[in-house]
Amino acid sequence: MNIKAIQKQLSNFADERDWDQFHNPKNLAMALSVEASELVEIFQWLTPEQAKAIMSSGENEHVKEEIADIMIYLIRMADKLNVDLEKAVTDKIAKNAEKYPIKLAGKRQC
Amino acid sequence: MNIKAIQKQLSNFADERDWDQFHNPKNLAMALSVEASELVEIFQWLTPEQAKAIMSSGENEHVKEEIADIMIYLIRMADKLNVDLEKAVTDKIAKNAEKYPIKLAGKRQC
Amino acid sequence: MNIKAIQKQLSNFADERDWDQFHNPKNLAMALSVEASELVEIFQWLTPEQAKAIMSSGENEHVKEEIADIMIYLIRMADKLNVDLEKAVTDKIAKNAEKYPIKLAGKRQC
Amino acid sequence: MNIKAIQKQLSNFADERDWDQFHNPKNLAMALSVEASELVEIFQWLTPEQAKAIMSSGENEHVKEEIADIMIYLIRMADKLNVDLEKAVTDKIAKNAEKYPIKLAGKRQC
Numbered sequence: 194m195n196i197k198a199i200q201k202q203l204s205n206f207a208d209e210r211d212w213d214q215f216h217n218p219k220n221l222a223m224a225l226s227v228e229a230s231e232l233v234e235i236f237q238w239l240t241p242e243q244a245k246a247i248m249s250s251g252e253n254e255h256v257k258e259e260i261a262d263i264m265i266y267l268i269r270m271a272d273k274l275n276v277d278l279e280k281a282v283t284d285k286i287a288k289n290a291e292k293y294p295i296k297l298a299g300k301r302q303c
Numbered sequence: 304m305n306i307k308a309i310q311k312q313l314s315n316f317a318d319e320r321d322w323d324q325f326h327n328p329k330n331l332a333m334a335l336s337v338e339a340s341e342l343v344e345i346f347q348w349l350t351p352e353q354a355k356a357i358m359s360s361g362e363n364e365h366v367k368e369e370i371a372d373i374m375i376y377l378i379r380m381a382d383k384l385n386v387d388l389e390k391a392v393t394d395k396i397a398k399n400a401e402k403y404p405i406k407l408a409g410k411r412q413c
Numbered sequence: 414m415n416i417k418a419i420q421k422q423l424s425n426f427a428d429e430r431d432w433d434q435f436h437n438p439k440n441l442a443m444a445l446s447v448e449a450s451e452l453v454e455i456f457q458w459l460t461p462e463q464a465k466a467i468m469s470s471g472e473n474e475h476v477k478e479e480i481a482d483i484m485i486y487l488i489r490m491a492d493k494l495n496v497d498l499e500k501a502v503t504d505k506i507a508k509n510a511e512k513y514p515i516k517l518a519g520k521r522q523c
Numbered sequence: 524m525n526i527k528a529i530q531k532q533l534s535n536f537a538d539e540r541d542w543d544q545f546h547n548p549k550n551l552a553m554a555l556s557v558e559a560s561e562l563v564e565i566f567q568w569l570t571p572e573q574a575k576a577i578m579s580s581g582e583n584e585h586v587k588e589e590i591a592d593i594m595i596y597l598i599r600m601a602d603k604l605n606v607d608l609e610k611a612v613t614d615k616i617a618k619n620a621e622k623y624p625i626k627l628a629g630k631r632q633c
Contacts, residue, residue: 215458223454224458226450227450227454227457229450230449230451231447233443233446233447234443237440237443237444237447238440238444
Protein backbone atom coordinates (compact mmCIF):
# COMPACT_ATOMS: atom_id res chain seq x y z
CA MET A 194 0.00 0.00 0.00
CA ASN A 195 1.49 3.35 -1.04
CA ILE A 196 0.85 5.35 2.14
CA LYS A 197 2.45 8.58 0.86
CA ALA A 198 0.32 8.56 -2.29
CA ILE A 199 -2.86 8.09 -0.25
CA GLN A 200 -1.77 10.86 2.12
CA LYS A 201 -1.30 13.23 -0.86
CA GLN A 202 -4.75 12.26 -2.13
CA LEU A 203 -6.39 12.86 1.27
CA SER A 204 -4.53 16.14 1.74
CA ASN A 205 -5.77 17.40 -1.64
CA PHE A 206 -9.28 16.15 -0.84
CA ALA A 207 -9.32 18.17 2.39
CA ASP A 208 -7.75 21.27 0.81
CA GLU A 209 -10.24 21.30 -2.10
CA ARG A 210 -13.08 21.43 0.43
CA ASP A 211 -11.40 23.75 2.94
CA TRP A 212 -11.60 20.98 5.55
CA ASP A 213 -8.02 21.11 6.79
CA GLN A 214 -9.18 23.58 9.45
CA PHE A 215 -11.06 20.73 11.15
CA HIS A 216 -8.23 18.21 10.93
CA ASN A 217 -6.33 18.83 14.13
CA PRO A 218 -5.27 15.57 15.81
CA LYS A 219 -7.88 15.78 18.59
CA ASN A 220 -10.73 15.92 16.07
CA LEU A 221 -9.13 13.24 13.89
CA ALA A 222 -8.78 10.90 16.89
CA MET A 223 -12.49 11.44 17.65
CA ALA A 224 -13.51 10.82 14.03
CA LEU A 225 -11.41 7.65 13.90
CA SER A 226 -12.98 6.30 17.10
CA VAL A 227 -16.46 7.03 15.70
CA GLU A 228 -15.65 4.98 12.58
CA ALA A 229 -14.26 2.17 14.77
CA SER A 230 -17.61 2.10 16.58
CA GLU A 231 -19.49 1.96 13.28
CA LEU A 232 -17.55 -1.24 12.60
CA VAL A 233 -18.39 -2.59 16.09
CA GLU A 234 -22.07 -1.79 15.48
CA ILE A 235 -22.24 -4.26 12.58
CA PHE A 236 -21.32 -7.07 14.99
CA GLN A 237 -22.96 -6.05 18.26
CA TRP A 238 -25.90 -8.48 18.22
CA LEU A 239 -24.22 -11.30 16.30
CA THR A 240 -23.05 -14.61 17.74
CA PRO A 241 -19.37 -15.45 17.12
CA GLU A 242 -20.47 -17.83 14.36
CA GLN A 243 -22.58 -15.20 12.63
CA ALA A 244 -19.64 -12.78 12.97
CA LYS A 245 -17.29 -15.21 11.21
CA ALA A 246 -19.74 -15.49 8.31
CA ILE A 247 -20.20 -11.71 7.92
CA MET A 248 -18.57 -11.46 4.49
CA SER A 249 -21.12 -13.92 3.09
CA SER A 250 -23.95 -11.76 4.39
CA GLY A 251 -25.60 -8.60 3.11
CA GLU A 252 -23.21 -6.60 5.31
CA ASN A 253 -19.99 -7.34 3.42
CA GLU A 254 -19.86 -3.97 1.60
CA HIS A 255 -20.70 -2.15 4.84
CA VAL A 256 -17.79 -3.91 6.57
CA LYS A 257 -15.35 -2.94 3.77
CA GLU A 258 -16.49 0.70 3.96
CA GLU A 259 -16.08 0.98 7.72
CA ILE A 260 -12.63 -0.65 7.54
CA ALA A 261 -11.74 1.85 4.82
CA ASP A 262 -13.05 4.79 6.88
CA ILE A 263 -10.85 3.79 9.83
CA MET A 264 -7.82 3.37 7.56
CA ILE A 265 -8.43 6.75 5.91
CA TYR A 266 -8.51 8.63 9.22
CA LEU A 267 -5.49 6.68 10.49
CA ILE A 268 -3.46 7.53 7.38
CA ARG A 269 -4.59 11.18 7.57
CA MET A 270 -3.71 11.43 11.25
CA ALA A 271 -0.28 9.86 10.67
CA ASP A 272 0.31 12.47 7.97
CA LYS A 273 -0.69 15.43 10.18
CA LEU A 274 1.47 14.09 13.06
CA ASN A 275 4.36 13.06 10.80
CA VAL A 276 4.24 9.47 12.08
CA ASP A 277 5.90 6.80 9.91
CA LEU A 278 3.09 4.20 9.93
CA GLU A 279 5.19 1.28 8.73
CA LYS A 280 7.92 1.92 11.31
CA ALA A 281 5.36 2.42 14.09
CA VAL A 282 3.80 -0.97 13.26
CA THR A 283 7.14 -2.77 13.03
CA ASP A 284 8.29 -1.28 16.33
CA LYS A 285 5.05 -2.21 18.08
CA ILE A 286 5.07 -5.83 16.84
CA ALA A 287 8.61 -6.13 18.21
CA LYS A 288 7.50 -4.60 21.52
CA ASN A 289 4.51 -6.99 21.69
CA ALA A 290 6.83 -9.98 21.12
CA GLU A 291 8.80 -8.97 24.22
CA LYS A 292 5.68 -8.26 26.25
CA TYR A 293 4.06 -11.61 25.30
CA PRO A 294 6.88 -14.18 24.98
CA ILE A 295 5.74 -17.45 23.44
CA LYS A 296 6.28 -19.81 26.39
CA LEU A 297 4.12 -17.66 28.74
CA ALA A 298 1.54 -16.74 26.10
CA GLY A 299 -0.93 -19.44 27.09
CA LYS A 300 -1.54 -17.61 30.36
CA ARG A 301 -2.42 -14.28 28.78
CA GLN A 302 -4.79 -13.28 26.07
CA CYS A 303 -4.30 -10.74 23.32
CA MET B 304 3.61 -0.62 3.32
CA ASN B 305 3.70 -4.35 2.59
CA ILE B 306 0.32 -5.34 3.99
CA LYS B 307 0.62 -9.05 3.10
CA ALA B 308 3.98 -9.33 4.84
CA ILE B 309 2.59 -7.74 8.00
CA GLN B 310 -0.46 -10.03 7.83
CA LYS B 311 1.85 -13.07 7.67
CA GLN B 312 3.80 -11.74 10.64
CA LEU B 313 0.63 -11.15 12.68
CA SER B 314 -0.79 -14.54 11.72
CA ASN B 315 2.41 -16.30 12.90
CA PHE B 316 2.40 -14.17 16.07
CA ALA B 317 -1.14 -15.32 16.90
CA ASP B 318 -0.50 -18.96 15.98
CA GLU B 319 2.67 -19.15 18.11
CA ARG B 320 0.62 -18.08 21.14
CA ASP B 321 -2.56 -20.02 20.28
CA TRP B 322 -4.45 -16.73 20.07
CA ASP B 323 -6.20 -17.30 16.77
CA GLN B 324 -9.12 -18.79 18.73
CA PHE B 325 -9.89 -15.27 20.03
CA HIS B 326 -9.55 -13.55 16.67
CA ASN B 327 -13.07 -13.76 15.28
CA PRO B 328 -14.16 -10.49 13.63
CA LYS B 329 -16.50 -9.50 16.47
CA ASN B 330 -13.66 -9.62 19.03
CA LEU B 331 -11.23 -7.93 16.63
CA ALA B 332 -13.69 -5.07 16.03
CA MET B 333 -14.01 -4.63 19.80
CA ALA B 334 -10.23 -4.69 20.32
CA LEU B 335 -9.74 -2.16 17.50
CA SER B 336 -12.32 0.22 19.02
CA VAL B 337 -10.61 -0.09 22.41
CA GLU B 338 -7.28 0.95 20.85
CA ALA B 339 -9.01 3.85 19.05
CA SER B 340 -10.25 5.04 22.44
CA GLU B 341 -6.75 4.79 23.92
CA LEU B 342 -5.71 7.26 21.21
CA VAL B 343 -8.68 9.54 22.03
CA GLU B 344 -7.71 9.42 25.73
CA ILE B 345 -4.37 11.11 25.01
CA PHE B 346 -6.24 14.16 23.68
CA GLN B 347 -9.36 14.30 25.83
CA TRP B 348 -8.40 17.23 28.09
CA LEU B 349 -6.20 19.08 25.60
CA THR B 350 -7.07 22.31 23.82
CA PRO B 351 -6.84 22.20 20.00
CA GLU B 352 -3.51 24.04 20.23
CA GLN B 353 -2.07 21.56 22.75
CA ALA B 354 -3.34 18.74 20.51
CA LYS B 355 -1.47 20.12 17.49
CA ALA B 356 1.74 20.21 19.53
CA ILE B 357 1.39 16.64 20.83
CA MET B 358 4.42 15.24 18.98
CA SER B 359 6.65 17.80 20.73
CA SER B 360 5.34 16.64 24.10
CA GLY B 361 6.18 13.67 26.33
CA GLU B 362 3.30 11.81 24.71
CA ASN B 363 4.80 11.37 21.23
CA GLU B 364 5.83 7.73 21.74
CA HIS B 365 2.45 6.94 23.30
CA VAL B 366 0.71 8.41 20.22
CA LYS B 367 2.84 6.32 17.85
CA GLU B 368 2.07 3.14 19.82
CA GLU B 369 -1.67 3.68 19.85
CA ILE B 370 -1.67 4.47 16.12
CA ALA B 371 0.31 1.25 15.59
CA ASP B 372 -2.11 -0.76 17.74
CA ILE B 373 -5.08 0.42 15.67
CA MET B 374 -3.25 -0.36 12.41
CA ILE B 375 -2.27 -3.82 13.65
CA TYR B 376 -5.86 -4.80 14.49
CA LEU B 377 -7.10 -3.29 11.22
CA ILE B 378 -4.58 -5.26 9.17
CA ARG B 379 -5.36 -8.44 11.16
CA MET B 380 -9.12 -7.97 10.72
CA ALA B 381 -8.73 -7.37 6.97
CA ASP B 382 -6.74 -10.61 6.76
CA LYS B 383 -9.37 -12.65 8.66
CA LEU B 384 -12.17 -11.16 6.53
CA ASN B 385 -10.21 -11.34 3.27
CA VAL B 386 -10.66 -7.60 2.65
CA ASP B 387 -8.24 -5.94 0.20
CA LEU B 388 -7.29 -2.89 2.30
CA GLU B 389 -5.85 -0.84 -0.55
CA LYS B 390 -8.86 -1.40 -2.79
CA ALA B 391 -11.28 -0.68 0.07
CA VAL B 392 -9.54 2.66 0.70
CA THR B 393 -9.42 3.62 -2.99
CA ASP B 394 -13.10 2.75 -3.43
CA LYS B 395 -14.10 4.73 -0.34
CA ILE B 396 -12.15 7.85 -1.35
CA ALA B 397 -13.94 7.72 -4.72
CA LYS B 398 -17.30 7.30 -2.97
CA ASN B 399 -16.52 10.23 -0.64
CA ALA B 400 -15.67 12.44 -3.64
CA GLU B 401 -19.17 11.81 -5.02
CA LYS B 402 -20.84 12.27 -1.63
CA TYR B 403 -18.96 15.56 -0.96
CA PRO B 404 -18.53 17.31 -4.34
CA ILE B 405 -16.21 20.29 -4.16
CA LYS B 406 -18.65 23.11 -4.97
CA LEU B 407 -21.04 22.07 -2.16
CA ALA B 408 -18.29 21.14 0.31
CA GLY B 409 -18.38 24.43 2.17
CA LYS B 410 -21.80 23.53 3.54
CA ARG B 411 -20.82 20.17 4.99
CA GLN B 412 -18.03 19.08 7.23
CA CYS B 413 -15.97 15.95 7.10
CA MET C 414 -34.41 8.71 39.04
CA ASN C 415 -36.19 5.44 39.81
CA ILE C 416 -33.63 2.99 38.43
CA LYS C 417 -35.60 -0.16 39.34
CA ALA C 418 -38.72 1.12 37.58
CA ILE C 419 -36.75 1.87 34.42
CA GLN C 420 -35.10 -1.56 34.63
CA LYS C 421 -38.54 -3.20 34.81
CA GLN C 422 -39.66 -1.15 31.80
CA LEU C 423 -36.57 -2.10 29.77
CA SER C 424 -36.86 -5.76 30.77
CA ASN C 425 -40.49 -5.86 29.59
CA PHE C 426 -39.52 -4.00 26.40
CA ALA C 427 -36.90 -6.64 25.60
CA ASP C 428 -39.14 -9.59 26.54
CA GLU C 429 -42.06 -8.33 24.41
CA ARG C 430 -39.74 -8.33 21.40
CA ASP C 431 -37.82 -11.51 22.25
CA TRP C 432 -34.62 -9.46 22.44
CA ASP C 433 -33.32 -10.74 25.76
CA GLN C 434 -31.39 -13.40 23.81
CA PHE C 435 -29.11 -10.63 22.48
CA HIS C 436 -28.60 -8.90 25.82
CA ASN C 437 -25.59 -10.70 27.23
CA PRO C 438 -23.13 -8.27 28.85
CA LYS C 439 -20.58 -8.47 26.02
CA ASN C 440 -23.16 -7.31 23.46
CA LEU C 441 -24.56 -4.68 25.83
CA ALA C 442 -21.06 -3.26 26.41
CA MET C 443 -20.59 -3.02 22.64
CA ALA C 444 -23.97 -1.35 22.12
CA LEU C 445 -23.25 1.14 24.90
CA SER C 446 -19.88 2.06 23.39
CA VAL C 447 -21.54 2.55 20.00
CA GLU C 448 -24.02 5.00 21.54
CA ALA C 449 -21.16 6.80 23.33
CA SER C 450 -19.51 7.27 19.93
CA GLU C 451 -22.74 8.62 18.45
CA LEU C 452 -22.54 11.32 21.12
CA VAL C 453 -18.85 11.99 20.29
CA GLU C 454 -19.77 12.30 16.60
CA ILE C 455 -21.98 15.32 17.29
CA PHE C 456 -18.92 17.20 18.59
CA GLN C 457 -16.06 15.87 16.46
CA TRP C 458 -15.61 18.90 14.18
CA LEU C 459 -16.72 21.59 16.64
CA THR C 460 -14.48 24.08 18.40
CA PRO C 461 -14.72 24.10 22.22
CA GLU C 462 -16.85 27.26 21.96
CA GLN C 463 -19.26 25.69 19.46
CA ALA C 464 -19.41 22.61 21.73
CA LYS C 465 -20.44 24.72 24.74
CA ALA C 466 -23.27 26.27 22.70
CA ILE C 467 -24.58 22.91 21.42
CA MET C 468 -27.91 23.05 23.27
CA SER C 469 -28.75 26.33 21.50
CA SER C 470 -28.11 24.69 18.13
CA GLY C 471 -30.19 22.42 15.93
CA GLU C 472 -28.48 19.45 17.57
CA ASN C 473 -30.02 19.78 21.05
CA GLU C 474 -32.59 16.99 20.57
CA HIS C 475 -29.95 14.75 19.02
CA VAL C 476 -27.72 15.28 22.09
CA LYS C 477 -30.58 14.41 24.48
CA GLU C 478 -31.35 11.22 22.53
CA GLU C 479 -27.76 9.99 22.51
CA ILE C 480 -27.41 10.73 26.23
CA ALA C 481 -30.63 8.77 26.78
CA ASP C 482 -29.40 5.85 24.64
CA ILE C 483 -26.22 5.56 26.72
CA MET C 484 -28.20 5.74 29.97
CA ILE C 485 -30.66 3.09 28.75
CA TYR C 486 -27.91 0.58 27.93
CA LEU C 487 -26.09 1.37 31.18
CA ILE C 488 -29.25 0.79 33.25
CA ARG C 489 -30.00 -2.41 31.29
CA MET C 490 -26.45 -3.70 31.74
CA ALA C 491 -26.51 -2.95 35.48
CA ASP C 492 -29.76 -4.93 35.71
CA LYS C 493 -28.38 -7.98 33.85
CA LEU C 494 -25.20 -7.91 35.97
CA ASN C 495 -27.02 -7.14 39.22
CA VAL C 496 -24.90 -4.02 39.81
CA ASP C 497 -26.27 -1.41 42.23
CA LEU C 498 -25.73 1.72 40.13
CA GLU C 499 -26.09 4.23 42.95
CA LYS C 500 -23.66 2.36 45.20
CA ALA C 501 -21.17 1.88 42.34
CA VAL C 502 -21.20 5.64 41.68
CA THR C 503 -20.87 6.58 45.36
CA ASP C 504 -17.99 4.12 45.83
CA LYS C 505 -16.19 5.40 42.73
CA ILE C 506 -16.50 9.08 43.70
CA ALA C 507 -14.98 8.17 47.08
CA LYS C 508 -12.18 6.25 45.34
CA ASN C 509 -11.54 9.19 42.98
CA ALA C 510 -11.29 11.57 45.97
CA GLU C 511 -8.45 9.42 47.33
CA LYS C 512 -6.77 9.04 43.95
CA TYR C 513 -6.93 12.80 43.26
CA PRO C 514 -6.50 14.60 46.62
CA ILE C 515 -7.21 18.30 46.41
CA LYS C 516 -3.75 19.71 47.17
CA LEU C 517 -2.11 17.68 44.38
CA ALA C 518 -4.97 18.07 41.91
CA GLY C 519 -3.43 20.95 40.01
CA LYS C 520 -0.74 18.60 38.70
CA ARG C 521 -3.13 16.07 37.24
CA GLN C 522 -6.09 16.37 34.96
CA CYS C 523 -9.35 14.49 35.08
CA MET D 524 -30.92 7.63 42.35
CA ASN D 525 -30.70 11.30 43.38
CA ILE D 526 -29.23 12.76 40.19
CA LYS D 527 -29.16 16.38 41.43
CA ALA D 528 -27.30 15.40 44.60
CA ILE D 529 -24.67 13.53 42.58
CA GLN D 530 -24.39 16.47 40.18
CA LYS D 531 -23.71 18.80 43.13
CA GLN D 532 -21.08 16.38 44.43
CA LEU D 533 -19.36 16.14 41.03
CA SER D 534 -19.51 19.90 40.53
CA ASN D 535 -17.84 20.49 43.91
CA PHE D 536 -15.28 17.76 43.12
CA ALA D 537 -14.32 19.53 39.87
CA ASP D 538 -14.29 23.01 41.43
CA GLU D 539 -12.07 21.91 44.34
CA ARG D 540 -9.49 20.72 41.82
CA ASP D 541 -9.94 23.52 39.27
CA TRP D 542 -11.02 20.95 36.69
CA ASP D 543 -14.15 22.68 35.43
CA GLN D 544 -11.97 24.35 32.78
CA PHE D 545 -11.61 20.93 31.09
CA HIS D 546 -15.27 19.99 31.33
CA ASN D 547 -16.69 21.39 28.10
CA PRO D 548 -19.13 18.96 26.45
CA LYS D 549 -16.72 17.94 23.68
CA ASN D 550 -14.12 16.78 26.22
CA LEU D 551 -16.76 15.14 28.42
CA ALA D 552 -18.13 13.18 25.42
CA MET D 553 -14.60 11.96 24.67
CA ALA D 554 -13.96 10.98 28.29
CA LEU D 555 -17.29 9.13 28.45
CA SER D 556 -16.50 7.18 25.26
CA VAL D 557 -13.07 6.26 26.67
CA GLU D 558 -14.72 4.82 29.80
CA ALA D 559 -17.24 2.94 27.62
CA SER D 560 -14.29 1.34 25.82
CA GLU D 561 -12.68 0.38 29.12
CA LEU D 562 -15.87 -1.59 29.84
CA VAL D 563 -15.74 -3.19 26.35
CA GLU D 564 -12.10 -4.16 26.96
CA ILE D 565 -13.08 -6.41 29.88
CA PHE D 566 -15.19 -8.51 27.49
CA GLN D 567 -13.25 -8.37 24.23
CA TRP D 568 -11.75 -11.88 24.27
CA LEU D 569 -14.54 -13.60 26.21
CA THR D 570 -17.09 -16.02 24.80
CA PRO D 571 -20.76 -15.09 25.41
CA GLU D 572 -20.85 -17.69 28.20
CA GLN D 573 -17.76 -16.30 29.91
CA ALA D 574 -19.28 -12.82 29.54
CA LYS D 575 -22.48 -13.87 31.33
CA ALA D 576 -20.41 -15.23 34.23
CA ILE D 577 -18.28 -12.07 34.58
CA MET D 578 -19.61 -11.08 38.01
CA SER D 579 -18.47 -14.43 39.43
CA SER D 580 -14.97 -13.80 38.10
CA GLY D 581 -12.05 -11.73 39.37
CA GLU D 582 -13.26 -8.89 37.17
CA ASN D 583 -16.46 -8.06 39.06
CA GLU D 584 -15.05 -4.99 40.84
CA HIS D 585 -13.47 -3.78 37.61
CA VAL D 586 -16.87 -4.02 35.87
CA LYS D 587 -18.58 -2.03 38.65
CA GLU D 588 -15.92 0.69 38.44
CA GLU D 589 -16.15 1.11 34.68
CA ILE D 590 -19.97 1.22 34.87
CA ALA D 591 -19.62 3.87 37.57
CA ASP D 592 -17.12 5.88 35.49
CA ILE D 593 -19.53 5.98 32.54
CA MET D 594 -22.42 7.01 34.80
CA ILE D 595 -20.33 9.74 36.43
CA TYR D 596 -19.41 11.35 33.09
CA LEU D 597 -22.99 11.00 31.85
CA ILE D 598 -24.40 12.69 34.95
CA ARG D 599 -21.71 15.42 34.73
CA MET D 600 -22.39 16.01 31.04
CA ALA D 601 -26.16 16.21 31.63
CA ASP D 602 -25.49 18.82 34.32
CA LYS D 603 -23.25 20.96 32.08
CA LEU D 604 -25.78 20.73 29.21
CA ASN D 605 -28.83 21.17 31.46
CA VAL D 606 -30.36 17.90 30.22
CA ASP D 607 -33.05 16.30 32.40
CA LEU D 608 -31.74 12.72 32.42
CA GLU D 609 -34.96 11.09 33.62
CA LYS D 610 -37.09 12.88 31.04
CA ALA D 611 -34.59 12.13 28.25
CA VAL D 612 -34.73 8.41 29.11
CA THR D 613 -38.54 8.33 29.36
CA ASP D 614 -38.89 10.16 26.04
CA LYS D 615 -36.42 7.83 24.31
CA ILE D 616 -38.10 4.64 25.58
CA ALA D 617 -41.39 5.97 24.20
CA LYS D 618 -39.72 6.81 20.88
CA ASN D 619 -38.14 3.32 20.74
CA ALA D 620 -41.56 1.72 21.34
CA GLU D 621 -42.85 3.49 18.20
CA LYS D 622 -39.75 2.68 16.17
CA TYR D 623 -39.85 -1.03 17.17
CA PRO D 624 -43.53 -2.01 17.48
CA ILE D 625 -44.02 -5.42 19.05
CA LYS D 626 -45.58 -7.31 16.12
CA LEU D 627 -42.68 -6.43 13.75
CA ALA D 628 -39.96 -6.78 16.39
CA GLY D 629 -38.96 -10.30 15.40
CA LYS D 630 -37.55 -8.97 12.15
CA ARG D 631 -35.27 -6.39 13.72
CA GLN D 632 -32.71 -6.58 16.44
CA CYS D 633 -31.99 -4.08 19.13
